[in-house]
Amino acid sequence: MKKVIIVHLEIKQESRESFMKETFSITSKSKEEIGCLEYNVLENCYSENKFMIYEVYENNKAFDDHKESEHYKKYISFVMPILAKEPVIEIY
Structure with missing residues (x-):
């Protein structure tokens, strides 16, 4: 069965440029x-x-593999300090 993840993020204004760069890196x-x-x-x-x-x-395995990837771990370490508030995560 497919796994869908929806993450809502709000970032600090001063971090917008670096957020965009890192986010599009993890996307690719x-x-x-x-x-x-x-x-x-x-x-x-x-x-x-x-x-x-x-x-x-x-x-589920594909999603679990994604969470274990180096780029995911790096992104989480990067994004958490620049969030303006806690992310909202929905999993289907």
Whole structure:
């Protein structure tokens, strides 16, 4: 069964440029993963500091493999300190 992840992020204004660079880096690396069917980053039309990451994986194993990847671990270490508030994560 497919696994869908939706992550809502709000970042600090001063971190916007570095966020964009790092986020699009992980996007391209994640799209290359076996089992990653879709990985998109969307920017909120009304707030330039709010984003949504939409991910689709073939199954739970593909998602688990993504969470164990070096680029994922690096991204989490990068993004957590620049968040304006806790992320909202939905898993389907």
